[in-house]
Amino acid sequence: MLRFLARELHSWRVMHASSNGLVRRGDRLETATLVMLWLAAVAGVMIALTIGGDTYVAHKAAAEKQEPRHSVSATIIRTPGQGSDAAGAGADTGLTTVAWQDPNGHRLTAAVDAEPLDSVGRVRVVWLDDSGSVVDPPITTTDAVMEGLIAGAAVGTLVVLGWWGSTVLVRMVADQHRFRRWEAEWRQFDIDSHP
Template sequence: MLRFLSRELHSWRLMHASSNRLVRPTDRVESLVLVALLVSALAGVLVALTIGGNTYAAHKAVAEVQGPRHSVSATVIATPRQDDDPTVVAWRRPDGARLTAEVDTERHDRVGRVRIIWLDDEQHVADPPVTHTDAVVEGVMAGLGVVMLTAMGWWGLVLLVRAAADRHRMRRWEAEWRELDIDSHR
């Protein structure tokens, strides 16, 4: 771990930007590419913040315009015969009338199971209400997803640049060692 850290810290030295003739051109190009990757990673963080904020705003707007909903306990009266068939549930209204509806199938559905379903004001089955907490969680998750993608892309590109630069340096060193070896046998 310390070897990796010292190698990364070495790559950010300012000597690569100096006019020192001992610094190889490959090192200069490598440093320039790594700085460009760092700047692009910072831009990726700004994109992540923007996407997270937009996702939060969209979910918050949905939460504000959705109609009132309430939950009821419904009993499963028919399970699906095929995978894409809905489950049929029944419940009683406050006045005692029995209502039935088709809802999305859950994995543990069986006849007699009690499920919680959401109804709108017209007693139609509706999606669960979107809360402010849901909007915050969705915004944070969207932002973190973009940050993770940016970090993995940055890390992969840094490794690729480092590997290419190391390969080039190794070829140069091998050539120089061969030249030194040939000259020493004369």
């Protein structure tokens, strides 16, 4: 990869933009295409940064607007694979049944999404809203930062891979064209050199 980047940095031959008669039209076209690919890559990086920033802002706004919620420690009383009776709230549905006590000492139960480590007796953190209903965990600023970074990095990776693949393709096509021209010119020179 470093050799490829070094070759790319070396490829900015100013003479391709000049009126030098030794520069072939194919070389000028190759250089113009590579310049356009570089400009597209820079634009793609700017788009990746914008998408990452927008994702961060959207998640940060969602974190600030979310309803208040609090956590309770709940004990798992039934896992998804346990039992098949109708009373089993989490039976074979991908839900785990948990129980906890409210501030008044009443025992409450709820079905929550199962986790791989769920087992009867294990304690899990469950998030509740003000009405006591089970809700998703709150979105934090760290979540917003991570989502923004992931979105920006994903788009940036696609841009870099697209730029790299396009550049390699342009180089391969240009090299094949050059090799064919050189071969034809060597054959012409070889024919003309015989008496």
